[in-house]
Amino acid sequence: MGNNDVVIIGAGHNSLVAAGYLAKAGRRVVVLEKSSVVGGTATTDETFPGFKISPVADTAGYLSDEVKTDLKLDSQVEIIPLDPIASSPEPDGTHLAIWRDTARTVKEIERFSPADAAKYPLFVERMTKIAGVIEGLLKLTPMDLPSVGLADIRAALGLAGPVLKLGRKNINELLRLLPTPVEDLLNEWFESDVLKGALAASAVKDVTWGPQETGTTFTFIYNWALSDTGLFRSASLVKGGIGELTKAMAETARGFGAQIRTDVEVKSIDVERGKVTGVTLANGESIQAGTVVSGASPRTTFLELLDARYLDTSFVRHVHNIKYRGSASRMHFALSGLPEFPSLAGAETDGYLRGPIQIAPSINYLQRAFDHTKYGRVASAPYLDIVIPTVADPSLAPSGKHIMSVTVKYTPYALRDGDWAAKGPEIAKLVVDTIAEYAPNFPGLIIDQMLLTPVDLETVYDLPEGNVNHGEMTLDQFFHMRPIPGYARYRTPVEGMYLCGPGCHPGGGVTGLPGQNAAREILKDAK
Amino acid sequence: MPRQTPFHSRTNALCESQNWVEWSGYFSAQTYEMDHIHEYNAIRLGAGLFDVSPLFKYFIRGRDAVALMNRVITRDASKCGVGQIFYTAWCDDEGKIIDDGTVARLGEDSFRMTAATPTLCWLEDNAFGMDVEIEEVTDAYGALALQGPTSRDILQQLTDTDLSSLKYFRMLETKLAGAPVNISRTGYTGDLGYEIFAEPDQCEGIWDALIETGAAYKLLPAGMTALDMVRIEAGMLLLDADFHSASTAMFEVEKTSPYELGLGWMVNLKKDHFVGQEALRRENARGPATCTVGLEIDVLALEKVFVQNSMPLQLPYQSWVDELPVYSDSDQRDHIGRATSGTWSPVMKKYPVIGRVKPQYAKIGTRVYVEQTVEARRYAVPATVVKMPFFDPPRKRE
Structure with missing residues (x-):
């Protein structure tokens, strides 16, 4: 193989997006995937026979429209929008649902606070404006601070429009808000605990923070910027499961000429005199390439695949210090019927169960759940994010039966007492009991269940410390600081070696953006 | 309060001056007598015994x-x-x-x-x-430096191992006065000398044996003042004097x-x-931006400056560490570097200085001017770039 060939490590969705763009541009690309299927954390399988579950990622609502179009994904997969985008059953038997339609949501909020209901439309308008600016930033390659180049300025000019539209007052507001706790933001607007809990939950779903921690307004706005709902969280499924999306990405890449090999484990990235020369596989085979792109996490890439002794000390120290500290478990159930949430009375007919269900009755509830994590303990009353995908897509399970997928927070990777091997059954029971508090018939419906703890996520999916985003999505690990300061432009200290995974800007979620941005920079360097 | 090295009971008893400094968190004798000159002479003419336990x-x-x-x-x-x-x-x-x-x-x-x-x-x-x-x-071993022309003779009295076969920058494990030690032929004086590592409970015995045996070989315990003079003669650089550590430098320009x-x-x-x-x-x-050089101050020219001020020549009685400007011209217009440490050398009867100058002035024999202050006035005194080490006796390697 000649020097122009590109090896991409891993076939997660960002790798596949990068492969698609690079192959489309005429590069000869080979993707090497350790497992027997493509998709990385965005796969769908039949862990329970007859039931198709998406073990890690399940929402396609953050996928970039541009990626969708460029890689012709629209014609290959069917995206099912969910509505409501979140419903919160409350311990007292009431419930709140947030709908895509603001007017419909206002009516829901009125049951809790007429004042909040009156303010909600303005809140949506203001946040949408601010999120628009962040969205622009997320799609750019981060600037090389402090030495910003002309090209950066030219690229950033595209942002001038949304920023100017924001107005001086809102720019100040944006800068003031980003580092604040989401609780402070919501307290400035609303009085209802139920509403604030429902909104705050999405801000902490993908980070190990509670809503009272600094910077959670940033994650709140980040979700808003990328979501397909125009609101604070995404709510979409891929028909047949998220695995259909990554399969389609692989097909597109193949169509452009990329070669995708599964069951191929990369053992090391080979470097000579500071330049990448290719990779060596676990079976001893070497593949030469002038460009190697890693979809693996920065930790795996630099500290395991590369020989750390060829990297600068300060670089290794920075990579070593990236915060991962995952705290989410994933739990899946095969159910014989639909659970009944009395608080979502008439739920089935009203379609409440069609969207995500949040067990997050208040900000205090979320914060208390997080507080346990600070001390290495599992939350005694966990925050759960529940999706019953079979309501919107019955094809996923045998007729009349259902699947339930739950994100469980907080279950810290680093336990103070005990180890994860013994903790699993305890957490499984906690999840079942918690759901049963809101849906008493739930335990009787369970045909089968499966729990993925942070340690399982680490071992099965190569997610350091069980963090699905290859590094905490906190403000201090974002933009020009993701994965580490000085290396946020997908390039690495090794010439010809790039990163394309969610450890890079703009982070995790099935967005396709790290892969797209990385491919753009790789092609730039080839010129 | 600084900590005590494993030799402290002995060094303290001998430290007439009670002139202690802190060295990496330990008590270290600046001088043992009130004046350092006997200690200096012992290092060059007999042997000096240093407690260097604070080394990391x-x-x-x-x-x-x-x-x-x-x-x-x-x-x-x-x-x-x-x-x-x-x-x-x-x-x-x-x-x-x-x-x-x-x-x-x-x-x-x-x-x-x-x-x-x-x-x-x-x-x-x-x-x-x-x-x-x-x-x-650092705490698991006490360390001594025994430096000077008689150091080998002293050590040989206390061990069965033939030390004449121990070459420069080599080491061996042996027993000294019955105590297990690691002896290396290294040091910070540019002279014949050894460094001795031993476990803390052996340290006092080793010290006593060396002092006792050394009495017949002009041995004196020596402190940091004398050590700094001989290390300058030996052209050896001192951290935070002749250079700064990149890990603690405040500014980029301090790094070298x-x-x-x-x-x-x-x-x-x-x-x-x-x-x-x-x-x-x-x-x-x-090519580097600056070069470290040995400078020899023209003492007769320096004397003229004193005479101009109606004073007799005064030479530094002990070493100094400073940042003195170095010029290419006597008018002090063209600043080319800095002098970082210097001392009068009693054994050489010369005034060696370590400095760093622009590369084009680093050639042996180049004439430069070092700032010297006499009666609160600054003068540019001629100096010549010379080879370092300034003092390099064959016995160091022999």
Whole structure:
């Protein structure tokens, strides 16, 4: 193989997006995937026979429209929008649902606070404006601070429009808000605990923070910027499961000429005199390439695949210090019927169960759940994010039966007492009991269940410390600081070696953006 | 309050001056007598005994010990034979010097490293992914330096091992007055001399034996004042005097590379990757920005300055550490560098100074001007670039 060939490590969705763009541009690309299927954390399988579950990622609502179009994904997969985008059953038997339609949501909020209901439309308008600016930033390659180049300025000019539209007052507001706790933001607007809990939950779903921690307004706005709902969280499924999306990405890449090999484990990235020369596989085979792109996490890439002794000390120290500290478990159930949430009375007919269900009755509830994590303990009353995908897509399970997928927070990777091997059954029971508090018939419906703890996520999916985003999505690990300061432009200290995974800007979620941005920079360097 | 070294009961009893300084958190004698000159003379004419226990000491052991040493230091550790010692520098990623010290190869896969500054964290940072064990042993060993022309004779009285076979920068394990010790032929005086490492409970006995035996060989316990004079004569650089560590420098301009410090000979660009190698490769190609030089002040010219002021010549009675401007001209218009330490050398009857100047002024024989202050007025006194070490007796290596 000649020097122009590109090896991409891993076939997660960002790798596949990068492969698609690079192959489309005429590069000869080979993707090497350790497992027997493509998709990385965005796969769908039949862990329970007859039931198709998406073990890690399940929402396609953050996928970039541009990626969708460029890689012709629209014609290959069917995206099912969910509505409501979140419903919160409350311990007292009431419930709140947030709908895509603001007017419909206002009516829901009125049951809790007429004042909040009156303010909600303005809140949506203001946040949408601010999120628009962040969205622009997320799609750019981060600037090389402090030495910003002309090209950066030219690229950033595209942002001038949304920023100017924001107005001086809102720019100040944006800068003031980003580092604040989401609780402070919501307290400035609303009085209802139920509403604030429902909104705050999405801000902490993908980070190990509670809503009272600094910077959670940033994650709140980040979700808003990328979501397909125009609101604070995404709510979409891929028909047949998220695995259909990554399969389609692989097909597109193949169509452009990329070669995708599964069951191929990369053992090391080979470097000579500071330049990448290719990779060596676990079976001893070497593949030469002038460009190697890693979809693996920065930790795996630099500290395991590369020989750390060829990297600068300060670089290794920075990579070593990236915060991962995952705290989410994933739990899946095969159910014989639909659970009944009395608080979502008439739920089935009203379609409440069609969207995500949040067990997050208040900000205090979320914060208390997080507080346990600070001390290495599992939350005694966990925050759960529940999706019953079979309501919107019955094809996923045998007729009349259902699947339930739950994100469980907080279950810290680093336990103070005990180890994860013994903790699993305890957490499984906690999840079942918690759901049963809101849906008493739930335990009787369970045909089968499966729990993925942070340690399982680490071992099965190569997610350091069980963090699905290859590094905490906190403000201090974002933009020009993701994965580490000085290396946020997908390039690495090794010439010809790039990163394309969610450890890079703009982070995790099935967005396709790290892969797209990385491919753009790789092609730039080839010129 | 500083801590006491394993020799403290003995050094304290002998320290008439009670002139203590703090050295890396330990009590260290500045002088033993009220005046340092006897101690200085002992080092050059007999032997001086220094308590150098505060040196930071590390053991590096394991399958990747050579790899770690090679990643950290600028010399090729694989070329250091068992029983051999390297004087070496280590640099940061930008090729700027962090510290210098010795690396002694104890076995195929084990080293002992000494450093002026705490280095454990740096070693650990660089050992990522390596099969190696790093242990700080600063407190686990007391250390003495026995330096001067009679040092070998003194030691030989106390051991059965034939010390005449112990070559410069080599070491051996033996017994000294019955106590197990590691003796290396190294030092910071540029003279014949040895460094002795022993476990703390052996230290007092070793000290007593050396003092007792040394009495017939003009041995005196010596402090830091005398040591600083002889290290300048030996052209040896002092951290925070002649250079600053890149890890504590406040400004970029304070950082220096081994090339700038005249330590280019210890930078091995051909070996496998080490920290700072790329930066040093680039610097080697373009040449260093400054060069460390030995300067000899023209004492007769200096005397004229004193005479102009109706004063007799005054020479520094002990060493100084400063940043004195160095000029290419007597008008003090063209600033070309700095003088960082100097001393009157009683044994050489000369005034050697260590400094750093622009490369075009580093050639031996170049005339430069060093600022000297007399009666609160600054003068540019002529000095000549000379070879370092200033004092280099053959007995150092013989």
